[in-house]
Amino acid sequence: xxxxRTNRRELLKGSxxxxxxxAALVPAPAAAQTSPFGTPLHxxxxxxxxxxxxxxxxTPTPSGTPMIKGTKDLIEYGQRSHFVTSMRMPHPMGGRPxxxxxxxxxxxxxxxxxxxxxxxxxxxxxxATTRGAYVPDIDPRTHSLTIHGLVDRPLTFTMEDLKRLPSxxxxxxxxxxxxxxxxxxxxxxxxxxxxxxxxxxxxxxSTLIKECGLKGSATWFVAEGAxxxxxxxxxxxxxxxxxxxxxxxxxxxAVRPQNGYPLRLMAPGYEGIFHTKxxxxxxxxxxxxxxxxxxxxxxxxxxxxxxxFQIGPKSVITSPSGGQQLPGKGFYEITGLAWSGGxxxxxxxxxxxxxxxxxxxxxxxxxxxxxxxxxxxPWHWDGNETEIVSRCTDEIGxxxxxxxxxxxxxxxxxxxxxxxxxxxxSVMPWRxxxxxxxxxxxx
Amino acid sequence: MASLRLxxxxxxxAGPALAQSYGVGHTPTPDELRALDIxxxxxxxxxxxxxxxxxxxxxxxxxxxxxxxHGKAGVGGLAPELQSSKGHDLPLWERGRGKSGWSILPxxxxxxTIVWDYIHRGMPLGHEGTLTADEVYSLTAxxxxxxxxxxxxxxxxxxxxxxxxxxxxxxxxxxxxxxxGTPRLAGYPY
Numbered sequence: 158x159x160x161x162r163t164n165r166r167e168l169l170k171g172s173x174x175x176x177x178x179x180a181a182l183v184p185a186p187a188a189a190q191t192s193p194f195g196t197p198l199h200x201x202x203x204x205x206x207x208x209x210x211x212x213x214x215x216t217p218t219p220s221g222t223p224m225i226k227g228t229k230d231l232i233e234y235g236q237r238s239h240f241v242t243s244m245r246m247p248h249p250m251g252g253r254p255x256x257x258x259x260x261x262x263x264x265x266x267x268x269x270x271x272x273x274x275x276x277x278x279x280x281x282x283x284x285a286t287t288r289g290a291y292v293p294d295i296d297p298r299t300h301s302l303t304i305h306g307l308v309d310r311p312l313t314f315t316m317e318d319l320k321r322l323p324s325x326x327x328x329x330x331x332x333x334x335x336x337x338x339x340x341x342x343x344x345x346x347x348x349x350x351x352x353x354x355x356x357x358x359x360x361x362x363s364t365l366i367k368e369c370g371l372k373g374s375a376t377w378f379v380a381e382g383a384x385x386x387x388x389x390x391x392x393x394x395x396x397x398x399x400x401x402x403x404x405x406x407x408x409x410x411a412v413r414p415q416n417g418y419p420l421r422l423m424a425p426g427y428e429g430i431f432h433t434k435x436x437x438x439x440x441x442x443x444x445x446x447x448x449x450x451x452x453x454x455x456x457x458x459x460x461x462x463x464x465x466f467q468i469g470p471k472s473v474i475t476s477p478s479g480g481q482q483l484p485g486k487g488f489y490e491i492t493g494l495a496w497s498g499g500x501x502x503x504x505x506x507x508x509x510x511x512x513x514x515x516x517x518x519x520x521x522x523x524x525x526x527x528x529x530x531x532x533x534x535p536w537h538w539d540g541n542e543t544e545i546v547s548r549c550t551d552e553i554g555x556x557x558x559x560x561x562x563x564x565x566x567x568x569x570x571x572x573x574x575x576x577x578x579x580x581x582x583s584v585m586p587w588r589x590x591x592x593x594x595x596x597x598x599x600x
Numbered sequence: 601m602a603s604l605r606l607x608x609x610x611x612x613x614a615g616p617a618l619a620q621s622y623g624v625g626h627t628p629t630p631d632e633l634r635a636l637d638i639x640x641x642x643x644x645x646x647x648x649x650x651x652x653x654x655x656x657x658x659x660x661x662x663x664x665x666x667x668x669x670h671g672k673a674g675v676g677g678l679a680p681e682l683q684s685s686k687g688h689d690l691p692l693w694e695r696g697r698g699k700s701g702w703s704i705l706p707x708x709x710x711x712x713t714i715v716w717d718y719i720h721r722g723m724p725l726g727h728e729g730t731l732t733a734d735e736v737y738s739l740t741a742x743x744x745x746x747x748x749x750x751x752x753x754x755x756x757x758x759x760x761x762x763x764x765x766x767x768x769x770x771x772x773x774x775x776x777x778x779x780x781g782t783p784r785l786a787g788y789p790y
Contacts, residue, residue: 312625462773463785558790
């Protein structure tokens with residue numbers, strides 16, 4: 158009995174390692190999963206333990222089917238099935254591994270190819286740091302947010318203070334400026350995995366600023382984190398008073414450390430770096446401060462500056478997508494994600510012939526402002542080689558372009574290496590071969 | 601009647617303020633604010649007392665380990681270059697672009713205060729926040745001197761640093777005015 162108990166523990170540890178992204182993609186062998194349960198004894202009456210939902214190790218379920226034994230850990234904090242192996246990965250961008258030799262993280266991409274619905278689980282939410290950083294381990298009892306500068310009364314809010322104030326809960330995506338697709342990427346995790354969408358809960362920044370009393374001369378604010386580099390970004394005060402959110406909750410629990418625990422600024426629709434993690438301070442100022450993160454944004458042309466700030470309308474098909482395999486011709490629901498920094502997604506179109514004919518896709522549920530929207534399009538694949546691609550339009554009428562359209566707008570010659578200025582929101586084609594393999598349509 | 605009207609006006613005036621006041625949060629002390637406020641704006645109002653010149657900065661660039669990542673005199677390291685090795689006849693945006701594609705901060709920053717803020721906030725790697733004000737003034741002076749922005753003997757302090765004329769001048773883009781529900785670039789359909 159005891160040895161079997163140990164086996165089961167080791168097994169659980171093993172699956173935890175897989176979930177943590179330390180082990181290979183392959184789940185533990187099925188044989189190892191069933192061995193602790195012994196020979197089925199169909200005629201055995203349920204024991205008291207089983208009745209209580211806590212079968213003793215080695216005891217089969219009455220039907221003899223494999224089971225997951227209740228353990229203290231699993232009861233306290235759940236785990237996905239060991240058959241589910243979807244994982245984040247270090248993003249190839251910049252060539253920095255995560256973790257690196259010092260335990261720092263750089264860019265980590267979400268497995269969009271496996272995504273369903275619009276919420277990215279917190280464990281799979283993408284995250285990034287500017288130059289590679291340790292994730293700070295912040296004790297919420299010692300953490301606070303100070304708002305000062307051009308206000309009547311500077312105020313410091315503890316985490317307890319913030320949770321006393323009226324809260325809002327909103328779905329919002331975040332996307333990294335480095336989320337650019339090119340012909341070298343194999344799958345949608347590499348091409349688009351630096352975006353995710355979660356349900357965020359917290360206090361509107363406008364609520365806190367009104368509490369401090371905004372001075373008339375205020376035009377910008379600087380948001381600053383508590384991590385070692387104290388990363389800071391400048392944003393317009395109009396954004397602060399519109400929809401910025403000081404979030405302590407993410408998908409129904411506390412924000413994860415990689416995503417800013419215990420406090421993160423959400424600047425919905427702005428490039429990811431503005432969503433200041435480990436938020437400790439907001440300073441209200443009367444000009445653009447160009448502190449730290451802002452300097453990296455400095456560009457020469459107003460067009461590039463504007464296009465690298467608020468995210469444009471963007472969509473991608475997540476299934477079928479690169480690296481997947483269609484088993485044969487017949488029915489498939491083409492499904493994917495669409496989002497925009499300009500508001501809610503109004504419509505999504507899908508083409509199954511490389512962009513010649515566009516068909517209206519169905520948006521699942523009601524699209525939210527600055528949130529991923531899930532779309533679907535019913536498709537009968539005839540078994541011939543083709544290209545599938547999606548494009549979206551947001552509530553203010555911005556349309557997701559092809560790279561050729563962007564080049565034409567800026568009146569520059571188009572070639573395969575054309576770089577979309579600012580954040581790349583161009584369409585992403587996937588090529589379906591006759592054998593059902595799906596590959597990058599830009600390759 | 602008049603007093604009633606006055607009372608009503610007083611209520612109207614006080615109403616919104618009262619409605620917004622949850623009485624949550626506390627007032628930070630001036631000392632707490634000073635310690636927290638590391639954001640240095642273009643006017644340099646937040647700069648602390650202290651001073652330094654390129655000569656002291658050159659020694660610190662060695663002793664603080666900057667040279668290990670940025671290379672000798674800010675060239676040839678793994679971290680972003682801090683001195684342009686390109687000819688002075690080239691336009692600034694070309695001269696200011698390092699080999700890795702990163703901008704050379706002490707050459708292209710529109711304000712010298714940005715250099716001070718960056719070093720003070722984010723350097724040295726792994727020992728952020730340990731430099732004294734004098735050390736940050738000195739390192740800032742050294743990097744500006746390396747790029748020909750200031751002479752070697754110029755002393756930088758709270759008053760002189762914000763007055764340094766950076767070579768980029770006005771030749772960089774400002775962000776467009778942001779309003780709820782506006783496209784990211786006027787006239788751009790995408």
